[in-house]
Amino acid sequence: MAATNNKPFTVFVEGNIGSGKTTFLEHFRRFEDITLLTEPVEEWRNLGGWNLLDLMYKDPAKWAMTFQAYVSLTMLDMHRRPTATPVKLMERSIYSARYCFVEHMKNNGTIHPAQFAVLDEWFRFIHHHIPIEADLIVYLKTTPSIVHERIKKRARSEEQCVPLSYIEDLHKLHEDWLINRTHAECPAPVLVIDADLDLSQITEEYKKSEHQILRKAV
Numbered sequence: 001m002a003a004t005n006n007k008p009f010t011v012f013v014e015g016n017i018g019s020g021k022t023t024f025l026e027h028f029r030r031f032e033d034i035t036l037l038t039e040p041v042e043e044w045r046n047l048g049g050w051n052l053l054d055l056m057y058k059d060p061a062k063w064a065m066t067f068q069a070y071v072s073l074t075m076l077d078m079h080r081r082p083t084a085t086p087v088k089l090m091e092r093s094i095y096s097a098r099y100c101f102v103e104h105m106k107n108n109g110t111i112h113p114a115q116f117a118v119l120d121e122w123f124r125f126i127h128h129h130i131p132i133e134a135d136l137i138v139y140l141k142t143t144p145s146i147v148h149e150r151i152k153k154r155a156r157s158e159e160q161c162v163p164l165s166y167i168e169d170l171h172k173l174h175e176d177w178l179i180n181r182t183h184a185e186c187p188a189p190v191l192v193i194d195a196d197l198d199l200s201q202i203t204e205e206y207k208k209s210e211h212q213i214l215r216k217a218v
């Protein structure tokens with residue numbers, strides 16, 4: 001595959017916690033000339049020895065703002081990373097950080113309105129002044145109770161206390177952003193994939209998106 005211009009066809013892979021975003025990206029590792037950018041969770045778990053993800057879950061009132069500020073920085077780094085291949089697949093984006101996670105923290109009062117205002121200003125500045133390429137959003141749509149079970153099974157230590165209600169709230173926020181379009185910025189067309197299926201069946205579902213992602217690369 002040859003790049004037709006300098007800008008790669010850029011795909012954001014979005015969906016609830018535990019919806020299989022990493023597995024989806026791994027599915028595309030078999031193809032040539034695709035850059036896969038998985039979410040920098042490990043950076044969030046170790047910034048100079050500090051586990052910001054853990055601090056955020058243990059004491060959200062104190063750490064949610066710090067955590068989301070760092071998430072925005074790492075996301076911006078991924079958005080801006082030069083890509084030599086014709087296709088770039090990214091796990092999440094600054095948009096889901098803002099419209100799902102920060103939105104939730106504002107709605108339920110985890111962060112002070114003044115903290116929200118600062119995060120929102122950062123988001124607006126980035127959105128208006130820094131070019132963020134987006135050609136397609138793959139939405140891994142799931143049922144909250146199903147992903148909640150997956151989260152419990154995978155047992156990431158920081159997520160042990162995540163209640164079903166949080167997953168339900170995040171589901172609604174993803175739906176509002178990507179399906180109901182309640183925010184002004186949905187930066188690209190949305191391809192919805194049924195991500196409730198378990199690992200033995202999901203490959204067939206993922207294959208349905210190959211054409212839309214790969215045909216852009218030839």
Ligand code: DCP
Nearest residue numbers: 016017018019020021022023039071097101159
């Ligand atoms: N997270 C957050 N705020 C963000 C992004 C993520 O609080 N802006 C948290 C939620 C999870 C962890 O970080 O505890 C990773 O969440 P993701 O849904 O981004 O990644 P997963 O690893 O759950 O993805 P998947 O299981 O779909 O591969």
